[in-house]
Amino acid sequence: MSVMPSMGPGPSEGFTTAPTSDLEEIHNWNELLHFFNHTLPECEMELDENTKRVVLFVLYLAIFVVGLVENILVICVNWRCSGQAGLLSLYILNMAVADLGIVLSLPVWMLEVTLDYTWLWGNFFCRFTHYFYFTNMYSSIFFLVCLSVDRYVTLTNSSPSWQRHQHKVRRAVCAGVWVLSAIIPLPEVVHIQLVESSEPMCLFLAPFETYSTWALAVALSSTVLGFLLPFPLIAVFNVLIACRLQKAGWPEGRRHCLLVCAYVAVFVICWLPYHVTLLLLTLHGTHVSLHCYLTHLLYFFYDIIDCFSMLHCVVNPILYNFLSPSFRGRLLNAVVHYLPKVQAREGRHASSSSSSTQHSIVITKEDMQPTAAGHPNLNFQAPNTSSIPAPRTLQPAEADSSRLHQ
Numbered sequence: 367m368s369v370m371p372s373m374g375p376g377p378s379e380g381f382t383t384a385p386t387s388d389l390e391e392i393h394n395w396n397e398l399l400h401f402f403n404h405t406l407p408e409c410e411m412e413l414d415e416n417t418k419r420v421v422l423f424v425l426y427l428a429i430f431v432v433g434l435v436e437n438i439l440v441i442c443v444n445w446r447c448s449g450q451a452g453l454l455s456l457y458i459l460n461m462a463v464a465d466l467g468i469v470l471s472l473p474v475w476m477l478e479v480t481l482d483y484t485w486l487w488g489n490f491f492c493r494f495t496h497y498f499y500f501t502n503m504y505s506s507i508f509f510l511v512c513l514s515v516d517r518y519v520t521l522t523n524s525s526p527s528w529q530r531h532q533h534k535v536r537r538a539v540c541a542g543v544w545v546l547s548a549i550i551p552l553p554e555v556v557h558i559q560l561v562e563s564s565e566p567m568c569l570f571l572a573p574f575e576t577y578s579t580w581a582l583a584v585a586l587s588s589t590v591l592g593f594l595l596p597f598p599l600i601a602v603f604n605v606l607i608a609c610r611l612q613k614a615g616w617p618e619g620r621r622h623c624l625l626v627c628a629y630v631a632v633f634v635i636c637w638l639p640y641h642v643t644l645l646l647l648t649l650h651g652t653h654v655s656l657h658c659y660l661t662h663l664l665y666f667f668y669d670i671i672d673c674f675s676m677l678h679c680v681v682n683p684i685l686y687n688f689l690s691p692s693f694r695g696r697l698l699n700a701v702v703h704y705l706p707k708v709q710a711r712e713g714r715h716a717s718s719s720s721s722s723t724q725h726s727i728v729i730t731k732e733d734m735q736p737t738a739a740g741h742p743n744l745n746f747q748a749p750n751t752s753s754i755p756a757p758r759t760l761q762p763a764e765a766d767s768s769r770l771h772q
Contacts (some may be wrong), residue, residue, distance in 0.1 A: 409658035413666045419479050425673045426476040429680055433469040436683035437462045443687075443697050456536050457516065458686055460543070461509035465679040467502030471495060472676070478568075479669070485568040489560040492568035496558055500551030501544075504592065506678065508543045510633065511596045513686070514603040521610055550591060554584045578652050585648035589641045597637075601630045625689065632681050640675040643668055 440462040444455050474495050478485065485492055516536065519528070557580065559571045572580035608623040647664055650656045656664070687693045 409662065411659060411662045411666075413662065418666065418670065419482070422479045422669055422673055423476055425670070426472050426479070429673070429676050430469055430472040430476070433465065433472075433676075433679040433683075436680060436688075437466040437469060439697065440683045440687045440693075441466065443693065443700050446696075446700055456540060457509050457513040460540050461506055461513070461682060461686070464502045464505035464509060464547075465682055468499060468506065468676060468679050471499045471502075475673075482565075483567055484565045485560060486566070492560045493555055493558050496568070497551055497555045500555065501547045504547035504550050505543055506682070507592055507596050507637075508547060509540075510629075510682075511599045512539055512543065514600045514607075514629070518603045518607050518610075521607060550587070553587070581648050582652075585644050589645055593637050593641045597633060600633055604629050625685070628685060632678065632685060636675050636678045636681070639671050643671050 441459065444459040444462070474487070487495070516539075520532075554570065557570055557572045559569060561567045561569050561571070570584075604626045608626040611622055611626075643664055646654070646656065647661075647668065650661060650664075
């Protein structure tokens with residue numbers, strides 16, 4: 367039976383079960399790997415596990431610090447401006463919550479790596495931590511899909527029925543995504559257990575007789591639901607959006623097409639290496655035979671590739687929020703709002719006219735309805751409709767622009 371790394375952080379779920387008496391004689395990760403890895407060919411490779419642990423700790427720490435700050439800012443700004451933010455910001459807000467959940471689980475994986483994969487938090491948190499991570503991972507991916515699909519619908523659909531019911535539809539979709547994401551991890555989480563030995567470890571321990579079936583089912587479900595289904599939807603709808611923007615003659619169309627391509631590229635870069643590695647290690651020994659050195663390299667770098675996939679928690683806030691002029695304007699307004707009142711009064715007395723002008727610019731970015739000659743907003747932030755003038759006859763390109771902000 368080959369070792370199969372799990373779909374979650376670290377190597378903590380990827381092993382078959384074994385007699386308790388044998389497990390009690392295992393004292394560290396390397397011995398456990400040797401015990402279960404009956405199909406790994408014998409070949410000598412000098413791979414420094416200590417260097418790997420240091421690299422993993424640094425990566426986890428960097429993603430944790432940057433991701434925590436970014437996603438908290440995104441949540442605070444979108445929550446504070448929920449009354450006047452774009453209709454699609456509901457997906458962005460929920461995606462930020464999911465990414466924040468992933469980021470909050472990183473200290474556990476950092477400590478686990480530092481302690482040579484020793485688990486110190488008991489059986490309940492062994493299961494709950496992985497369940498919490500999986501739920502937020504799937505939610506983040508699914509909200510990306512919803513955002514891509516709904517952007518295209520908003521761009522192309524101007525039917526009165528959609529305009530009336532879009533709020534309820536989006537709320538129902540968000541609730542459905544969270545429920546679905548909470549159900550999907552259950553088949554794997556029920557088999558996660560705390561192995562009590564001299565150094566307790568949190569492992570995926572499926573029944574020995576059906577381990578290959580469970581391992582393959584978990585890996586395939588992760589790849590299908592986490593990549594093979596979401597990726598085509600994200601790619602196709604973002605490409606359709608880019609084509610529609612170019613056809614409508616939006617200003618800076620090339621820049622926005624590049625941004626749409628970045629959405630797709632980041633998803634592929636973060637998740638494709640992880641799922642390829644997961645499937646290869648799952649199939650190794652039972653369905654395919656990998657070269658000795660390739661097998662060792664995949665096992666060694668699996669944790670790093672898994673950690674690398676979490677970069678989406680850092681990149682998503684940048685692509686979907688901080689690159690948006692509307693979001694930057696609302697962020698600046700939020701910062702100004704929470705400045706001490708004394709400093710704000712001193713600033714107004716020092717340069718009242720300059721301060722007034724700058725504040726008006728921020729409010730204009732937030733509330734003014736852009737036209738075809740204005741700056742298109744790929745984040746589709748809806749304006750404050752109270753400041754929109756009476757409608758006029760729109761040219762085709764302007765009609766497309768106006769539908770994005772309804």
